[in-house]
Amino acid sequence: MGAPGCVSGISSVKALFINGLYWGGTEAGRKGRVMAKSLKNVTRLVADLELEQIASVVQESLDAGTEPLAILQAMSAGMIQVGKLFEQGEYYLADLVLAGEVMKEGIQVLEPHFSMDAFRTKGTVVLCTVKGDIHDIGKNLVANMLTGSGFNVVDLGVDVHEDRVVEAVKRSGARALGLSVLLTPMVKSVSDVVAALEAQGLRARVKIAIGGACTTPELVQKLGVDALGRDPLEAMRIFESFVKE
């Protein structure tokens, strides 16, 4: 039996629970239970959007000896709950933004203690708002959801020329690309990206999802992209399916 937090193939959060149960009344067991409780608290704070408390509770968890990765996974679990509450109509756009802020506050405390790369294991997604369009709320929310759930996100920002997209896909080796477009006149910029990827022989390697106010299922076919994300949670599921394929 390994030390707490080292159960092979199981997340660190689950490992803490299991070890806590196994070691029963021993000191290690007591410590495991305290850590597990603390991680549950972290998850709850993210899910409840407790911006004011998250930093201090994350710090307390670190001080108690909890692995930074376990804390981040607990935060990520909170983010998934936020997504579910959004889907159920309990949370709204501003709540997703707030959840992103809660994550940022917590990550700021964690970052000096470990490399985020250990958490970013789900794959790489390149995101941007297309050329001619500078709306970024939707894109930023998708980026927050993806980052919070373990993706490596290459966010190119807004008004991004297709050449920069191609370059980012090449460099990052991403197999998933998200294009945000709010305005109908800018839809052509999506086609420009698709054409540029095809010209570079990259289209078969990367799957493309679009999102934004003017996007429709008809546009997915018309533009030759692979999926449409209507909200950040749907976008996250699409990218999860892209990187699994």
Place this chain on the structure above:
Amino acid sequence: MGACHDRVLAALERREPDRVPTLDVLEEISNVYEILEKKPLPFGFLFSNPHTGRVVNRLAPLINRSHLFDREMDRFSHDRTRASVKMGYDSTWVMHVPIWRFRDTRTVVDIYGRRYDAGMDGKGNLATPMYREGLISCPQDWADWDKKDLFRLPERANRAFSRIQKDFGDQVFIFGAFLYGLFENSWQPMGFERFAVAVRREKAFIRRVIKFYEDHFCMMLEAWADAGLPGAVYTDDMAYRSGPMLNPRIMRELYSDAFHRITETAHALGMKIVVHSCGNVLPLLEWFAECGFDGVHALEPTAGVTLAAAKERVGDRMCLLGNMDITHILVDADRDEVFEAVRTSIQAAGHGGGYILAPTNSHQSMSVQRIRWMLEAVERYGAYPLTGGAGPAA
């Protein structure tokens, strides 16, 4: 007043007029001047040409002080109303927004505290500037913000709309409007991320900003009413594709009192008032009705809003306006598709009155020809009493 007024008023009061009325929302320079068969002033060239652009960059402060663009806005609002009349619309939503100040050919700020990117519309004209970020991030920024142009806005609107109403008021029902509503004015000058946090941490500050714009909007209503306008559009995007941007409970808490006062002021001045919001507003419709709005516009099909769902929720309390798709139907659809879209909209919302057919918004890719087909189709399918509706004309 002409038949168009009776038609629009009947629909706003949820009575059956002689025909389903129409509302023009077109705000694009290229489309307006295509309708008028005129050339717009060459501001687009001045901004995009590198030589003249350099001159504009140097003279920007002088241009702003001279209110050159404000005067151009007066002229454009007049021209776009003329275009509505020429197209044969029953009503028109005339946006008069002398709010932008050019820093140079690429950057614009507005009188509320937003920064935009200036750009071209692809047809040689200046496009509506695109919002980039807010400039007011804290209460001190707000206190320091120069508001003198805000206080001048009602006077300028009164002057512009007096002329518009005098020239076209008997030919088309005019809804006065300006940018922006209370929600947009409370979040955009600080950015949405900052706003989402401020709603939680600095509610008193947010309330102060809302109160300021509530008073300001009521002054605008006074100015429009004095100019003789019969209607107003309260334009404020409160929803996104997936639903309201802010929890409706918090929306109610923060904005209900202001909305009630705005609608009561409009009604006391003898005006009808319609709320416009893009996005999926279905969860907000009942609140809009409670606040006293006479109608609700946009009802975007691409955001999942159907006329049937809106009619069921608030059709007995508010007039529905809009729902004509601007991503395909009024951009590149064929004639049959346009006719079918009009027919289905009228069938879904027109029975018993309370529907004004209109595009959901305005952008430069919209086709004037498709708008003509839309208006033609309303003549075909919109006469009361409504029938089941035949297929489109050959």
